[in-house]
Amino acid sequence: MAYQALYRVWRPQTFGDVIGQDAITTTLRNAVATKQVSHAYLFTGPRGTGKTSCSKILAKAVNCLQPQKGEPCNQCEICQEINANSLNDVIEIDAASNNGVEQIRDIRDKVKYAPTRAAYKVYIIDEVHMLSTGAFNALLKTLEEPPAQVIFILATTEPQKIPATIISRTQRFDFRRITATTILERLEYILKAKQVPYDKQGLKLIAQAAEGGMRDALSILDQALSLDNKRLTLDNAIQVTGTVDKKQLEAYFLAIIAANAAQALEDLHQLLASGRSPHRFIEAIIETCRDLLLIKTDDKLLDDFSRSLISPQIVAVHDQISQQQLYQMINAASQTQQDLHNVSRTDIYLEVLTVKLCEIMQSTNSEESTSSLSQTLQDLQSEVEQLKQNMADLQKKIAKAPQATASPKTAPAKPFKSATGHTHVDQQKINQILANATRKALNQVREVWPDLMSMLNVTQKAVMKVSKPVAASSAGVVVAFDYAMWFERVMSNQELLEILKNNLDKLLHNDADVVIVAAENWPQIRQTFLQNHEITNSSAADVKKTKSTNVAVDKAQKLFGTELVELKKD
Structure with a gap:
């Protein structure tokens, strides 16, 4: 006889064999025993939770020649024929391939027999x-007034797609996901019956990877046993499920907690090189953060099954990470998990996530945050006082200014600040670059950009992957960063800036400056340059026709508004 998969060999044959659905099986068993079987049932729930198995058991129970307290005997000819799928009175229909109105009309015509x-x-x-x-619509009338000796059992994984008129004419049973502990007990029972030795830790990984589906658990176990029929090992379970090895995850997470980005990136690359699934890796990060969060909230909240899967070394350092940091890490990992579904280079997103997690661990505590906020307020107050002083000086200059029109001058470059308001951008250098910027020069920089990235170390490369050149000339290159936070980190890292400039000089064979900006500020910086460039190139006749081009008047109008500024002749 041909080999049969485990989920077929160990399919439940009685209500008592069904695991994890005690409320449903007890109700159906009592209904059969008391002869209160309904004419229509709706079984809903995730895949592999027992819907089809309970349907066949119910079909056997109502037709069994020797029922035993609502259970089929599995010995009489009716039960054996149903088990062999040879009884014509039990009809199984796959609605996925027989979903037309003609098939349902055929059922409606034959159901009266x-x-x-x-x-x-x-x-x-x-x-x-x-x-x-x-x-x-064709099925609706039959469900509403069925013949006396007919039972309909409808099974689905998506009950929201079934019309309410159909649901209201059935008894609905919602099958729940089976707990990992229950699946583990069933897998141990099967392996003991087959007399196959097993590693319990590997069996736990399979139970967790099944995600509440008993059929999925048996399929994974079947695949793992195909690697080694003599026993189930932890390595086989890891290889089949794609689960991250506990030791690998432990090394990576400890590097994250220590905020050691270089070590964490190295551990990540080793983990991916070993063939681990990126999606499973993200799930492992979220699950580890969730376990630590439960431990920090109340040590008793983490059940024994989950505790056995988390590394004791990670648990031992849970005091070094705050709940707020765990929340931020879960949010960052969840966002990356969503992004992985739409990208082909998953390693890049995992590298960025790794750096983000290290930055979260480097984040300040609440006291430092309060101090930083206080410092920011002080800076703002100083700037306000400086602006007031500038306005007073401008008022004096306007009062003393002669009527004659001033010659046009280039508006002074204004330093731009990042989104956090701490890092300034050198507008003067940017103006020098933009004055002679060309598309050809930018294309040359973009061509050598991958070579420039390859000359950096792992940590520097991970940071620079969120940047790109946006303008270039013989005077230098302007590089924009997608995240203001990383822009500030690079601005404060003179070593990295020097490395970028030296390497770019080698690749382009010139002595060019490297100026970095935040991507969110780049449009305003470029617009400021264009406006100043237009002022410089305007003719003297145009300047004489309008007094608003006077630099002092322009500044006064911008600061006080055109309504408050009045020009008087001497």
């Missing part, structure tokens, strides 16, 4: 949500 051998004719319609609107 009495069963040939069994007491009840049972229709099991799997994935019923796939039926078309016309098919649902």
Whole structure:
């Protein structure tokens, strides 16, 4: 006989064999025992939780020749024929491939005929949500007034797609995801029955990877046993599930807690090189943060199953990380998890996530945050006082200014600040670059940009991956950063700036400056240059026609408003 998969060999044959759905099986068993079986049932829930198995068990129980307290005997000819799928009175229909109105009309025409051998004719319609609107309408009348000896069992994973008129005519049972502990007990029972030795830690990984589906757990176990029929090992379970090895995750997470970005990136590359799934890796980060959060909230909240999967070394350093940092790490990992579904280079996003997690660990505590806020307020107050002084000086200059029109001058470059208001941009250098910027020069920089990245170390490369050149000339290159926070870090890192300039000089064979800006400020910086460039190139005749081009008047109007500024002749 051909080999049968474990989920087929160990499919439940009685209500007592079904695990994790005690409330449902007890209700169905009592209904059969008291002969209060409904004419239509709706079984809903995730895949692999027992919907189809309970449907077949119910079909056997209502037709069994020797029922035992609502359970089928599995010995009589009716039960054996149903187990062999050879009884004509039990009809299984896959709605995914038979979803047309014609198939349902055929059922409606045949349902009026009495069963040939069994007491009840049972229709099991799997994935019923796939039926078309016309098919649902054809089924509706039959469900409303069915013949006495007919039972309909509808199974689906997406009950929200079934019309309410259909649901209201059935008894609905919601199958829940099976807990990992329950799945583990069932897998241990099966391996003991097969007399196969196993590593319990590997079995726990399979139970966790099944995500509440018993059929998925058996399929994964079947695959793991195919690697080594003699025993189930932890390595086989890791290889089949793609789960991150506990030792690898431990080394990575300890580097994150220590805010050692270089070591964490190295551990990440080793982990990916070993063939681990990026999606499983993100899940492992979230699960570890969740476990630490439960431990910090109340040590008793973490169950024994989850505690056995987390590294004791990680648990030992949970005091070094705050709850607020755990929240931020979970949010960052969740966002990256969403991004991974739409990208091909998952390693880049994981590298960026790694640096983000290290920055979260470097973040200040609440006292330092309060101190920083206080310092920011002091800086703002100083700037306000300086502006007031500038306005007073301008008022004096305007009062003393002669009527004659001043010659046009280039508006002074204004320093721009980053989003956090701490790092200034050298507008003068940017103006020098933009004055002679060309598309050809920018394309040359973009061509050598990958070579420039390859000349950096792992940490520098991870930071610079969120940057790009936006303007270039013989005088230098302007580089924009997507995140203001990383722009500030690079601005304060003179070593990295020197490395960028020296390497770029080698690649382009010239002596060019490297100026970095935040991407959010770049449009305003460029617009300021264009406005100043227009003022410089305007003719003297145009300047004489309008007094607003006077630099002092322009500044006064910008500071006080055109309504408050009045020009008087001497």
